[in-house]
Amino acid sequence: MHSTESQAPKLETELSTEASLLSEIYGFLALAMRYPDSSFLDGQFLDAYEALLQSLEWKEEYADMQKWRSQTGDFLNDLQIEYTQLFINASPGTTIPPYASVYMDGDRSIQGKTTEKIKDFYRSCGYEVTSSTEPPDHIQHELEFLAALAGENRREEETLFLHSLFRPWFIRFLKHSIQEARHPFYRVSIQLIDFFTKEEQ
Amino acid sequence: MAIHLSRRNFLKTASIAAASVPLSKVVAKAETGVAKAPLVPPGSFKDTDTVVGGVCEMCFWRCQLVGKVRDGRLVKIEGNPKSIDNGASICARGNAGVKLLYDPDRLKYPMKNVGKRGAPKWQRITWDEALDTCATKLKNVIDEHGPESLAIFPHGASASYPFHFFEHTVGTPNVSEASFFQCRGIRDMAYMATIEQPPGENVDMPNTKVIFLLGGHFGENVHVSHLKRYLKGLENGAKLVVVDPRFSASAAKADIWVPIRPGTDTAMLLAIMNYLIQNDKYAADFVDEYGEGFEEFAEGIKEWTLEKAAAECDIPVAQIKEVADLLAANMPNVAIHPGRHVSWYGNDFQRQRALACLTGVLGAFGVKGAFVPPKGPKGLKKVSWPHGDHDPDLLSDYADNSHDFSPPGTPTDLIRDAAITGKPYPIKGCVIWGQNPIQTIPNQEKTIKMLEQMDFVMCTDVMPTDITMYADILLPECSYLERYDYIKTGTQWNFADEHQQYIAPRMPLVDPEFERKDGIWITNELAKRMGYGEFIPTKDQVEMVNTRLAGVGLSIDKIRAEDGIHIQPGKDPYGISEDMTVIFYNEDLEDAGYPPIPTYIPVERAPQGYMRLLYGRSPVHTFNRTQNNAWLMAAMDSTPVWLNDKVASKLGFKEGDTVSLENQDGVKSRTTATVKVTPGIREDAVYIYHGFGSINPELTIGHNKGIDDTSLITKLAVDPETGCHGMRNNFVKLVKVS
Numbered sequence: 001m002h003s004t005e006s007q008a009p010k011l012e013t014e015l016s017t018e019a020s021l022l023s024e025i026y027g028f029l030a031l032a033m034r035y036p037d038s039s040f041l042d043g044q045f046l047d048a049y050e051a052l053l054q055s056l057e058w059k060e061e062y063a064d065m066q067k068w069r070s071q072t073g074d075f076l077n078d079l080q081i082e083y084t085q086l087f088i089n090a091s092p093g094t095t096i097p098p099y100a101s102v103y104m105d106g107d108r109s110i111q112g113k114t115t116e117k118i119k120d121f122y123r124s125c126g127y128e129v130t131s132s133t134e135p136p137d138h139i140q141h142e143l144e145f146l147a148a149l150a151g152e153n154r155r156e157e158e159t160l161f162l163h164s165l166f167r168p169w170f171i172r173f174l175k176h177s178i179q180e181a182r183h184p185f186y187r188v189s190i191q192l193i194d195f196f197t198k199e200e201q
Numbered sequence: 202m203a204i205h206l207s208r209r210n211f212l213k214t215a216s217i218a219a220a221s222v223p224l225s226k227v228v229a230k231a232e233t234g235v236a237k238a239p240l241v242p243p244g245s246f247k248d249t250d251t252v253v254g255g256v257c258e259m260c261f262w263r264c265q266l267v268g269k270v271r272d273g274r275l276v277k278i279e280g281n282p283k284s285i286d287n288g289a290s291i292c293a294r295g296n297a298g299v300k301l302l303y304d305p306d307r308l309k310y311p312m313k314n315v316g317k318r319g320a321p322k323w324q325r326i327t328w329d330e331a332l333d334t335c336a337t338k339l340k341n342v343i344d345e346h347g348p349e350s351l352a353i354f355p356h357g358a359s360a361s362y363p364f365h366f367f368e369h370t371v372g373t374p375n376v377s378e379a380s381f382f383q384c385r386g387i388r389d390m391a392y393m394a395t396i397e398q399p400p401g402e403n404v405d406m407p408n409t410k411v412i413f414l415l416g417g418h419f420g421e422n423v424h425v426s427h428l429k430r431y432l433k434g435l436e437n438g439a440k441l442v443v444v445d446p447r448f449s450a451s452a453a454k455a456d457i458w459v460p461i462r463p464g465t466d467t468a469m470l471l472a473i474m475n476y477l478i479q480n481d482k483y484a485a486d487f488v489d490e491y492g493e494g495f496e497e498f499a500e501g502i503k504e505w506t507l508e509k510a511a512a513e514c515d516i517p518v519a520q521i522k523e524v525a526d527l528l529a530a531n532m533p534n535v536a537i538h539p540g541r542h543v544s545w546y547g548n549d550f551q552r553q554r555a556l557a558c559l560t561g562v563l564g565a566f567g568v569k570g571a572f573v574p575p576k577g578p579k580g581l582k583k584v585s586w587p588h589g590d591h592d593p594d595l596l597s598d599y600a601d602n603s604h605d606f607s608p609p610g611t612p613t614d615l616i617r618d619a620a621i622t623g624k625p626y627p628i629k630g631c632v633i634w635g636q637n638p639i640q641t642i643p644n645q646e647k648t649i650k651m652l653e654q655m656d657f658v659m660c661t662d663v664m665p666t667d668i669t670m671y672a673d674i675l676l677p678e679c680s681y682l683e684r685y686d687y688i689k690t691g692t693q694w695n696f697a698d699e700h701q702q703y704i705a706p707r708m709p710l711v712d713p714e715f716e717r718k719d720g721i722w723i724t725n726e727l728a729k730r731m732g733y734g735e736f737i738p739t740k741d742q743v744e745m746v747n748t749r750l751a752g753v754g755l756s757i758d759k760i761r762a763e764d765g766i767h768i769q770p771g772k773d774p775y776g777i778s779e780d781m782t783v784i785f786y787n788e789d790l791e792d793a794g795y796p797p798i799p800t801y802i803p804v805e806r807a808p809q810g811y812m813r814l815l816y817g818r819s820p821v822h823t824f825n826r827t828q829n830n831a832w833l834m835a836a837m838d839s840t841p842v843w844l845n846d847k848v849a850s851k852l853g854f855k856e857g858d859t860v861s862l863e864n865q866d867g868v869k870s871r872t873t874a875t876v877k878v879t880p881g882i883r884e885d886a887v888y889i890y891h892g893f894g895s896i897n898p899e900l901t902i903g904h905n906k907g908i909d910d911t912s913l914i915t916k917l918a919v920d921p922e923t924g925c926h927g928m929r930n931n932f933v934k935l936v937k938v939s
Contacts, residue, residue: 018212027228035325040231048227056211077324081315084325088309089665089899097305107831108901110303111274111714119272120243128238133310133715144235147228196208 023150030143032189036079064184082183100137103169253765254708258681259294260823262424268710285693287425297832308677309715336730338657342630348372356636358687359720372591376610379641386608391553404536407433409570411535420450426694448881462515464804470555472510482529484564494786501798532563534570547918547927548802555799561783575692576772582752599625604924605793612924620651629656639667640825643914665899683713685742700771811932816891816910824892828903840907841877843888862933
């Protein structure tokens with residue numbers, strides 16, 4: 001009896017610690033999906049990024065990142081060009097728009113029905129996207145929202161959101177990104193997002 | 202990827218490793234975009250609002266719209282039921298405006314080209330960096346070479362304000378608008394030289410007895426209230442004459458289809474007029490009262506017998522006579538349509554003069570069913586950039602032909618040639634606003650050469666286009682659904698109905714997204730940075746529209762309260778003003794060395810083995826502007842090549858064959874299309890839609906769809922009086938691909 005009673009709070013504490021770490025990771029990945037600027041994307045960010053890869057024991061990805069960092073003269077400029085190419089406008093080549101509605105609403109649209117559903121989901125959890133130039137279904141905001149939910153340890157809503165509104169479009173986005181995202185930073189970031197959002201087997 | 206850990210295991214065990222990762226510290230540096238907000242229970246109902254004040258710009262007819270908006274998102278566009286112009290009707294393109302608004306390929310942020318012109322690599326930058334760069338680079342060009350060294354290529358309602366800044370205040374005369382130099386400028390100037398006013402498409406079709414179209418392909422060309430006029434006329438029993446080498450949608454409704462040899466229209470018009478005059482079947486009283494130089498004119502066209510024209514135009518004598526008699530029997534209640542896109546063969550000013558003169562010969566002005574300009578609202582104030590004191594150095598002063606009857610601006614080829622040769626002076630800065638000169642101006646190679654030698658190229662647009670690939674700085678503009686600018690005015694569409702006037706300023710249906718900005722803001726910010734801040738005529742788009750409306754005692758708020766359109770009593774448009782003159786013989790033209798009476802100038806015929814390349818409109822597209830629209834491309838995403846059935850059988854082509862086109866200069870189309878075998882086109886011509894085959898791969902849907910007709914228009918023709926291009930003097934052969 002005693003041992004069971006003492007294990008339950010322990011499990012809760014563990015889960016809560018995990019949730020708080022997961023919230024940080026979501027928040028971190030949200031930043032990776034945001035247009036890079038010097039206010040947050042600096043050497044410390046990249047150090048943290050590498051540390052995360054090390055913790056995960058993603059050796060190849062870690063090596064790719066290190067190689068890029070050792071070769072680039074201006075990592076921020078590199079990432080800005082790469083981000084623009086991948087997520088904003090590219091020529092020649094194809095962009096992979098980071099918006100849920102583009103993949104879910106049949107005829108490639110920003111501000112589609114899915115955008116509305118996602119906005120409604122945020123609101124039903126007491127959140128809203130503010131002060132952003134991007135629509136609420138931009139991957140950055142979805143990850144920020146997940147960070148907020150994880151931060152409050154709202155596992156049920158997190159799981160529902162991942163299952164119904166995140167993974168269904170993300171897997172298509174992921175497929176395109178494998179073809180298009182050549183830069184290690186974005187390729188690995190998208191893989192990290194996949195890793196941290198996919199349901200456990 | 203070697204994954205040794207599952208997410209759960211990682212989260213469980215990572216506490217030690219994670220401690221060394223300062224994630225929280227890194228994350229805290231940037232604010233999250235997601236913030237706490239009041240809880241809205243799931244399933245809460247949201248109203249769909251009707252937002253008024255939309256004015257379409259999927260094409261330039263500008264139908265009045267309302268938007269169905271839910272939670273800030275435009276879900277549907279409809280015609281404004283209050284409209285006395287288009288009414289509740291809008292076309293396929295109008296409906297598909299939603300897909301332009303939310304196209305993921307749209308320009309979203311200012312960008313700089315860190316690659317090459319033509320092979321760009323984009324980097325998103327801030328508005329400050331973009332505007333500072335544009336201002337500095339343009340200023341450098343002006344300081345080094347003078348204001349004339351800037352070339353401006355504008356198009357559309359939002360381009361007026363910026364190009365007036367560059368033209369009036371900065372002082373460059375080198376502005377080339379596609380709507381003039383590659384479209385309707387010739388018509389306007391020819392009518393100015395004949396009846397002293399640009400004609401618009403002001404024929405009273407609903408109430409006419411005969412509609413006469415030269416190349417007009419209504420039904421494929423969809424301008425809603427214009428189509429309503431045309432269809433009401435047909436419904437009321439008007440006879441329809443369609444002169445077109447192709448069996449167009451209009452030809453299909455015609456009482457008489459005249460499959461004329463391309464380029465010879467003026468010969469036919471002269472023969473009709475000569476026949477009417479010689480047989481005393483013209484409006485003699487009207488001509489006596491309003492005509493000027495009629496006798497010289499009548500004498501000058503005497504050579505144009507029906508037989509001579511029939512041979513030249515490759516149509517039967519009897520058919521020309523039939524048309525002439527039909528017009529005579531019903532004059533003056535006949536609608537001689539002035540056309541719209543008329544830059545065809547480089548002899549077009551003369552044809553347009555002939556059309557205006559034919560209207561005069563028939564006395565078809567000011568009466569029911571004739572040429573009747575509407576009496577629209579007057580009194581809107583103007584807001585424009587002040588003229589500086591710079592006396593511009595005009596390229597036309599150096600040219601062999603000064604194109605004295607040029608529409609406003611400078612003929613495109615004078616600008617382009619000066620840029621390429623550096624003579625008579627260099628042109629080193631380029632501002633492109635809403636125009637896609639790769640697809641509007643013939644001879645793409647020369648356009649690219651012009652761009653390559655520029656010190657700086659700035660583009661503002663809504664979508665990526667072929668020309669935006671050549672920008673150094675690319676600025677994203679609000680679309681017509683997200684801004685104020687144009688004020689559409691007019692009358693009820695049918696003059697048989699109660700006379701009414703309307704005033705409909707464009708108002709945004711939704712807020713702009715990303716970092717898109719309106720043209721007034723962009724221009725003002727640029728002007729400030731270039732040192733012209735003191736000349737700014739209006740602080741923003743709202744102030745501009747309100748200032749203009751104040752001239753008639755209205756405001757945006759008042760009109761919004763009136764459901765987006767102000768309607769007031771109108772005036773009877775019929776009647777002829779006392780100073781009306783039809784200038785049959787124009788001395789000004791003669792003084793400038795051009796033919797004073799309408800004159801037929803033959804154009805080259807198709808060489809052996811080639812056919813003339815004709816182009817026109819698809820009913821669901823506005824040329825290149827709609828090339829990436831998901832709905833419209835689902836309806837029509839290619840350019841079937843119309844080929845005469847006899848020619849097809851002789852050359853061994855069948856319906857559905859995939860072909861490329863090769864022109865007389867050996868230029869091959871970059872893409873292919875399928876053959877449409879039909880008796881509905883002459884043997885000496887082929888026909889495709891204009892505006893397809895976009896080069897820019899940023900257009901996920903539109904890239905390389907159909908054949909780009911402009912890429913095959915390499916041989917230039919320039920209309921002598923106006924300096925406008927003629928774009929139907931190139932010849933192609935079909936090359937079978939599969």
